[in-house]
Amino acid sequence: MDETDKKIIEELSNNSRITMKELGERVHLTGPAAAARVAKLEDNGVIEGYSIKVNQAKLGCYTYAFLNIYIEGTNHQPCLSFIQTKEGYILNTYRISGEGCYLLECRFPGNKELNQFLLELNKYANYKLSIMIDKLH
Amino acid sequence: MDETDKKIIEELSNNSRITMKELGERVHLTGPAAAARVAKLEDNGVIEGYSIKVNQAKLGCYTYAFLNIYIEGTNHQPCLSFIQTKEGYILNTYRISGEGCYLLECRFPGNKELNQFLLELNKYANYKLSIMIDKLH
């Protein structure tokens, strides 16, 4: 992991569909050399995958929220299983230490679906809800 | 936005470096047709960008955390400006309603840097810290 690798990570973070030729030019390498570096970063597990940024609202999801989940007792499985059944709403599930046991990043078509989700979630755990108003930068 | 577009979003979410030819095959279209659909999704703002998933630990960041920021009073700017100066640590800044005014997703080389950051942050705001233990799925 030298400076060139860091630059490659930065460039691919900004645009992962760039050609290896273009990437090479940006880090002062030829296409094949850049491609070889990227392949190595994949093999080393530094690059875990290639994804897209999606506008959730344009996909019909107008409510974006974070949920801090608090589970009483030691048996988390029923709650985790429930969450898995609602994976369509959930972008990320983090096991955390601090404000609760889990942090969910999720999005819903609207408040109706959110409300229904919270109602069901409440059978398994307590929660604190934070609605996303804006994403900065 | 029909079913084919949704499938395209799903496929690109899983692997945004797939070729348009391969993407086309997966959604029963030719390469050029798939590319045209993707171009339209970009123009419509549904696809906002192409990115990579990075293993933060392999980049030397062993502490991954969420910070709920609570600002007293109405002048958020000093705190926001401070946060901007620390952008190297910060992956996302969300304006929220609920547990605080802002939610920061951030990562630090270690607890030393986290501690220093919190010390400085405390000049501008209160916070609640959640350390990420694991990412599920």
Added chain:
DNA sequence: GCAACTCCTTTCAAAAATAAAGTAAAACAG
């Protein structure tokens, strides 16, 4: 001094992207 690596470049064949032309079906106005 001389392997054995590593990291790169150059070259070239294969694959993919892209542009252009053509087609068929749907939407729509008269």
Added chain:
DNA sequence: CTGTTTTACTTTATTTTTGAAAGGAGTTGC
């Protein structure tokens, strides 16, 4: 109902990129 426009696609042909292979320069270790 009919002719026109639009949309979404396929096919074809050209350009560009990828990826494999060969080779060279600079380290490293013996």
